[in-house]
Amino acid sequence: MVTHRTRYLSRRSLMKGAGALALGVSARSLLRGPVTARQTPTTRNIEGTELKILLWQHFVPVHDAWFSAFVEEWGAANGVTTQVDYINTAEVPTTFAAEIAAQEGHDLVEHIASLGQYEKSLVDMTSLIEEAKSRHGEMSGVCARSGYNPTTGVNYSFVHGYAPDPGDYRKSLWDTVELPNGPTTWQELLDGGTRIKAEQGIQLGIGMSNEIDSNMAGQALLWAFDASVQDASENVTINSSETIAALDFMKQLYDGAMTPEVFGWNAASNNQLLVAGQASYILNSISAYRAAMEQNPEVAKDIFFSYPLAGPNGTALANGHAVYNAMIPNYSPNQDTAAEFILHLVNNYEAKTRESLLYDFPGFPSIAPDLLADGGWLDVDPFGSDPVDKLTVLKTANDYTTNIGHPGPANAVLGSVFGEFVLPNMFARVARGEQTSAESAAEAEAQINAFYEQWAAEGLVGGGR
Amino acid sequence: MAAPIAPPPTVPRTAPDTNRYLLDREKFLGPIMLLPAVIYIVALVGVPLVIAIAYAFSDVTVGDQSIDWVGLKNFRNSWGNAAFQKALKNSLIFTFVTQALVMILGNILALVLASDFKGKRLVRFLILLPWATPVALVAVGWWWIFSPPYSALDYILREIGALGPGGWWSNDNNAYWLALPDRAQFSVVLVQVWRVLPLATVILLAGLTAIPQDVREAANLDGAGYMRQLVWIRLPLLAPIMLVAFLFGTVFVFSDMIIVYIMTRGQPNDATQVIPHLAFMRGVQSGDLASGASVAVFLFPVLAGVAALMLRTARRAETS
Numbered sequence: 001m002v003t004h005r006t007r008y009l010s011r012r013s014l015m016k017g018a019g020a021l022a023l024g025v026s027a028r029s030l031l032r033g034p035v036t037a038r039q040t041p042t043t044r045n046i047e048g049t050e051l052k053i054l055l056w057q058h059f060v061p062v063h064d065a066w067f068s069a070f071v072e073e074w075g076a077a078n079g080v081t082t083q084v085d086y087i088n089t090a091e092v093p094t095t096f097a098a099e100i101a102a103q104e105g106h107d108l109v110e111h112i113a114s115l116g117q118y119e120k121s122l123v124d125m126t127s128l129i130e131e132a133k134s135r136h137g138e139m140s141g142v143c144a145r146s147g148y149n150p151t152t153g154v155n156y157s158f159v160h161g162y163a164p165d166p167g168d169y170r171k172s173l174w175d176t177v178e179l180p181n182g183p184t185t186w187q188e189l190l191d192g193g194t195r196i197k198a199e200q201g202i203q204l205g206i207g208m209s210n211e212i213d214s215n216m217a218g219q220a221l222l223w224a225f226d227a228s229v230q231d232a233s234e235n236v237t238i239n240s241s242e243t244i245a246a247l248d249f250m251k252q253l254y255d256g257a258m259t260p261e262v263f264g265w266n267a268a269s270n271n272q273l274l275v276a277g278q279a280s281y282i283l284n285s286i287s288a289y290r291a292a293m294e295q296n297p298e299v300a301k302d303i304f305f306s307y308p309l310a311g312p313n314g315t316a317l318a319n320g321h322a323v324y325n326a327m328i329p330n331y332s333p334n335q336d337t338a339a340e341f342i343l344h345l346v347n348n349y350e351a352k353t354r355e356s357l358l359y360d361f362p363g364f365p366s367i368a369p370d371l372l373a374d375g376g377w378l379d380v381d382p383f384g385s386d387p388v389d390k391l392t393v394l395k396t397a398n399d400y401t402t403n404i405g406h407p408g409p410a411n412a413v414l415g416s417v418f419g420e421f422v423l424p425n426m427f428a429r430v431a432r433g434e435q436t437s438a439e440s441a442a443e444a445e446a447q448i449n450a451f452y453e454q455w456a457a458e459g460l461v462g463g464g465r
Numbered sequence: 466m467a468a469p470i471a472p473p474p475t476v477p478r479t480a481p482d483t484n485r486y487l488l489d490r491e492k493f494l495g496p497i498m499l500l501p502a503v504i505y506i507v508a509l510v511g512v513p514l515v516i517a518i519a520y521a522f523s524d525v526t527v528g529d530q531s532i533d534w535v536g537l538k539n540f541r542n543s544w545g546n547a548a549f550q551k552a553l554k555n556s557l558i559f560t561f562v563t564q565a566l567v568m569i570l571g572n573i574l575a576l577v578l579a580s581d582f583k584g585k586r587l588v589r590f591l592i593l594l595p596w597a598t599p600v601a602l603v604a605v606g607w608w609w610i611f612s613p614p615y616s617a618l619d620y621i622l623r624e625i626g627a628l629g630p631g632g633w634w635s636n637d638n639n640a641y642w643l644a645l646p647d648r649a650q651f652s653v654v655l656v657q658v659w660r661v662l663p664l665a666t667v668i669l670l671a672g673l674t675a676i677p678q679d680v681r682e683a684a685n686l687d688g689a690g691y692m693r694q695l696v697w698i699r700l701p702l703l704a705p706i707m708l709v710a711f712l713f714g715t716v717f718v719f720s721d722m723i724i725v726y727i728m729t730r731g732q733p734n735d736a737t738q739v740i741p742h743l744a745f746m747r748g749v750q751s752g753d754l755a756s757g758a759s760v761a762v763f764l765f766p767v768l769a770g771v772a773a774l775m776l777r778t779a780r781r782a783e784t785s
Contacts, residue, residue, distance in 0.1 A: 097527045097749050117752030120528035209644075210730035259637065261613050263733035264644030269612070276614045412528075412752065419751035420548075425734050434734065443547065450542060454753055458526060 039077060040344040044336040047079035051337045054096065054106035056089035058356065059163075059287035059322070066355035074344055080337055089322075090212075090267065093419070096327075103331040108338040112322035113212065113418060114146050114403070114410035116156060119460055123328040125155040128339050132158075132346050136364035143363030145403040146323045146410045151234070151462040157327045160346050160363045161353075162320035163285040164397035165216060167306035170299075173202055173280045182281070182306035186224055186249060189281060189309055193257030196280045204257045204281040205273050208250075208428035209265040210421040216319040217283045218423030219404060221246050224311030229417055229448060230408040234461050236452055238426075239445035245312070247430045247437035254431035263428055275299060285321035286391065290357050293384065301386055305393040308400050318401050324360070357383050361397060412460040416451040514765075520758035527752040539759035549760060551735045552743040555650070556764075559739060560719045563657040567714050568707060570658070571665035572700075578666070579673045596663035604727035607656045611642035611728070618642065643729050646736035653725060653737050657718050664717075665710040672706030673699065705778060712775045719767060740764055 053071065058064050068084050075082035085106070087095060092111045099105025100121045125147065133139065139159075147157030169182035173196050183189040193204040206221070207214030222228055227242035254262070257280075261269070271288040273279040277299045282288065292300035310316040326345075328338045345352065349362040353371055358381065362368045370376045378391045385391060405414040417423065426444040429435040435443070455461045487493055521539055523532040543549045578589055595603065610617045619628060619639045627634040634640075642652045676699060684694050700707075722741035725731060731738035731746065740763055748757015 093752075094745075094749050097752070097754075100527060101530060115752070117526060118528040120526075121530075122528070210732045259639070260641040260644040261639060262644070264612065264641060264649065264729065266612075266730070273614055278614050416751040416753065420746055421730075421732075425732075428732075428734050432734070450546075451751075454756070457524060458529060460528075 038347060040340075040347040042078060042340045044340055046334075046337045046340050049334050049337045050081045051075065051083070051108065051334055051341055052106045053082070053084045053341075054092065054099075054109045055084055055086050056092050056110060056112055057086045058359075059285065060290055060356045060359045063352075063356040063359070066351075070345075070348070070351070071341070074341065078340070096329075100329060100331070105329070105331070107332040107334040108326060108328055108341060110324055110326045112324065113415075114157065114323065114325055114405075115327065115415055116149060116410060116412040116460065117415040117419075117455070118327065119149060119152065119154060119156040119412065120458075121330050122156045123330060123332075123335055125158040125328070126153075128158055128342065129155055132343060132364065135343075136346060137366045139363050140361075140365055140398040140401075142320050142323065142398070142401045142403055145406075146320065147325050148409060149411055149460065150409050151411070151460060157325035158342050159323055159325055160342065161324045161349060161360045162363070162401065163287075163322040163359050164361060164394050164401055165220075165283060165285055165308075165318045165321035166393050166397075167281060167309060168274055168284050168286075168288055168303055169281045169306055170202070170274075170277075170279070170302050171304045172302050173200060176200070182304060183309060184306065185310045186221070186253075187312075190249070190253050190256060193253070193280055197257045202278060202280045203259045204253075205262055205265075205270045205279045206250075206253065206258065206283060207265045207270060208254075208262050208424045208431055209269075210424065211265055211267045211269075212418070213267055213270055213284065213321075214262075214265065214424035215418045215421060216321065216404075218427055219319055219406075220283065220308060220317065221250060221311075221427075222423070223317040223402075223406065224309060224315050225249065226311065226313055226315055228407060229414065229423075230405060232407040234408045234411065234413070234452075236445060236448050238448055239441045243441045244437040247427060247440055250427045251430050251433075251437070263432070274303065286357075286359055286394075290359070290383075304390060307393055307396075316400060317406065318397075319404060320401050323403070324363075353377075354382075358391060358394075361394075365398060412455040412458070413448065413451045416455070417448060420447070422447050517758045517761055520755050521762045523755050525754045525758075527749065527754055530754070535755070539755050540762075543756065543759045543763070548735050548738060548743060549763075552731075552738040552740050552760075553763065555735075555737060556719055556739045556741075559650070559654055559657060560715055562654050563661060563718045564711055564714050566654070566658045567661050567665045568711060570662055571669050571710060572703075572707075574662070574666045575669035575673050576695075576699075578670055592666055593663045595659050596667075600660065600721070600723045601727060603656065603660055604724045607652070607659075607724075608643070608728050611652055613639040613641065616640075616642070644733055646733055649729050649733060649737045653729065656724050656728065657721070660724070661714045661717055665714055668706060668710040668713070669703065672703045675706075676702050705781070708778050709775070712771050712778070715771050716768060719771075720764060 051071075055067070058067075064086055071082045071084050074080070089112050092109065093115060096109050096111070096115070096118065100118065129139070142162055143159040146162070147159045148155050167182060171180065171182070174180060174182050174192060176199070177192040177195045179188060179192045183192055189204070197203050206217045208218075222243060225242045225246035227238070227240055227246050229236070229238050231237045270279065270282040270284055271291060274282050274284070274288045275292045275296050277296065286305070289300060289303045292303060308316040308318040326342055328335050332338060346364060346367065349360070349364065350368040350370065353360050353362060353368045358371070358377055361371070365372060371378060372395055378395050380388045381391050403410045404418065405411060422444050426440050429440045429443070430437050452461060519532060522534055522536060524535050525532055574592060578585065578592070609615065613619060616639060622628040622634070622640060623632070623638065626632055628640060629638050630636055640648065642648045680698060680702070681694070684698055689697070720741055722739065722745055725737055725739050725742045726745070729737040731742055740760060744757045744761035747760055748754045751757075
């Protein structure tokens with residue numbers, strides 16, 4: 001009896017599984033083209049060379065399988081021996097620093113944030129960027145600025161794309177506070193988030209912790225209050241009345257709508273909270289949503305996206321959640337090969353955008369017209385959003401996304417500010433009541449001034465000081 | 466009649482084997498045998514230490530590794546920095562609180578394991594397990610235990626009614642072990658104790674079993690009870706080996722950055738920041754190698770002092 005039942009169920013399961021597999025394969029086949037949409041003619045002699053790439057593990061894991069095949073195919077077509085190593089994004093600066101110290105390692109390294117402090121060990125990408133511009137037109141603002149140092153005139157990285165950083169909110173929760181489209185201003189976030197926590201026990205999550213998402217959240221809040229780390233001429237402007245207002249606001253937001261866990265987060269924590277259905281709002285890319293589509297479909301249906309929140313004077317800007325800084329180290333014997341590969345990657349960004357489930361936005365918008373076009377991928381998500389136009393908020397991401405350090409450049413000082421988590425700690429000290437807003441801003445200013453002194457001595461920052 | 470014993474064949478004398486003679490000479494063989502260890506220590510400890518000290522007096526960065534001397538500037542900047550002050554204080558507190566707890570718990574465990582009971586081997590194996598586990602795995606495991614929303618510890622506390630609405634400890638659903646300064650410090654110390662305790666236990670257990678049987682028998686004959694034997698015989702005889710366990714543990718905890726790096730990254734607001742992790746953040750993540758090296762060099766006097774004490778203890782044990 002047991003045997004029969006087992007056999008019956010197995011056969012049935014097998015049929016079901018085979019059917020599902022066939023459907024799945026067909027669906028993906030419809031969505032995906034060949035690995036490489038188009039080959040890119042090379043202008044440098046690269047045959048017989050090697051290309052070793054160090055890449056962060058993508059937040060949308062299917063991307064990496066495609067990327068490996070993409071690199072391998074390009075290598076085979078051009079007589080280049082290729083190798084791709086994926087590591088956790090938090091380990092990229094460390095690994096790269098070790099390779100620079102050893103003067104050997106990967107030929108092309110990509111990180112999701114600007115590493116201006118590495119500039120002197122990196123190849124200037126200016127001519128390569130110009131070459132790409134001549135083929136594909138202008139770059140989006142965030143990509144053009146995120147790897148450029150105006151003090152030295154060097155493009156220390158080629159920023160070929162980025163991931164937008166909208167607000168992610170749970171619609172069912174915000175319906176109950178009469179904000180069905182989610183918050184549009186920080187004040188609405190405070191008012192609605194406080195009510196949701198009080199009435200339904202669900203907090204919102206803006207990190208104040210030693211991790212990259214907290215860095216970006218802190219920058220976005222400062223910008224909304226017209227505050228910034230530096231001005232356009234690279235003068236330190238963190239200790240201002242605008243910063244103090246932002247700090248006071250964060251204190252209110254924490255007291256009303258958050259829990260202490262935001263002080264202990266890592267980069268995955270806000271995703272986990274949202275996917276677990278325990279957050280009303282977070283600042284994140286669409287990766288948390290894509291993860292929820294697989295792990296918790298009910299929650300995924302309830303996740304919607306909002307534009308960057310506006311501050312008291314209507315300023316609303318976002319960071320790139322991940323900004324793809326491709327860097328070629330001076331030590332690499334295969335600099336031409338790496339340059340050719342970057343051009344090939346840019347040329348095929350439509351495939352990259354698709355294979356990252358619309359996470360990766362092209363630095364050259366002309367490359368992926370289907371993404372932003374009316375009726376295009378963001379209007380009708382090919383990966384099963386319900387409703388299909390859930391991602392339309394991202395259509396204007398090129399307009400509201402800017403570089404770290406805005407209105408100044410993404411310089412070495414910002415690398416240190418992010419590397420030592422100055423902004424999240426500045427907010428956290430006030431939120432926990434350890435310091436007043438004025439004291440915390442003054443402490444942050446002292447830290448940032450020390451970074452300026454350090455990097456100015458290296459000749460990497462200048463401006464109007 | 467016994468057969469006459471034949472004289473042993475005479476072996477013709479040959480010239481001495483100079484190679485064998487050389488290898489028999491202690492003055493030659495000793496240094497040869499020591500050489501691999503010396504090369505290992507010079508290459509992996511000595512050279513990096515000299516480089517770190519050189520960096521600390523320079524302006525070297527991740528991007529530009531040419532060395533220009535800046536004197537004591539990096540040390541002055543580090544010393545005046547609030548994060549460094551906290552890190553130094555935390556490093557000392559974490560190390561000595563951990564070691565105090567390890568000495569107490571290690572002695573208790575060693576006494577338990579020295580006695581006979583069923584399943585002793587299994588218990589010994591289980592107690593040694595944390596020491597055999599890679600530190601990074603230990604830290605990741607504990608991170609999952611502490612960190613919401615999937616904190617296993619919080620789940621247990623909710624199940625027993627300590628956490629959650631109406632909970633006898635807190636109305637919150639989570640205890641936020643890694644997010645509140647005092648609890649984050651407690652968590653780091655707890656994990657350090659968990660990691661170092663097995664080594665201390667093994668060292669103390671070896672010391673206990675080395676106490677001569679006749680000393681214990683004499684104490685028994687004299688009518689000394691358990692506590693009197695413990696306080697007046699076992700602990701004094703264990704003191705030198707306890708010092709060894711203490712010094713080893715001090716080095717491990719004071720120089721460790723992995724647990725803080727994986728569990729808290731020094732947060733909240735540097736409440737769990739320690740010297741090695743701050744040096745890593747500043748030198749590598751922030752790109753200012755010179756500043757990071759100046760922070761790391763502050764480890765040197767403490768570790769050198771501990772090493773000197775260890776050598777002295779070892780020499781005393783050798784002579785006694």
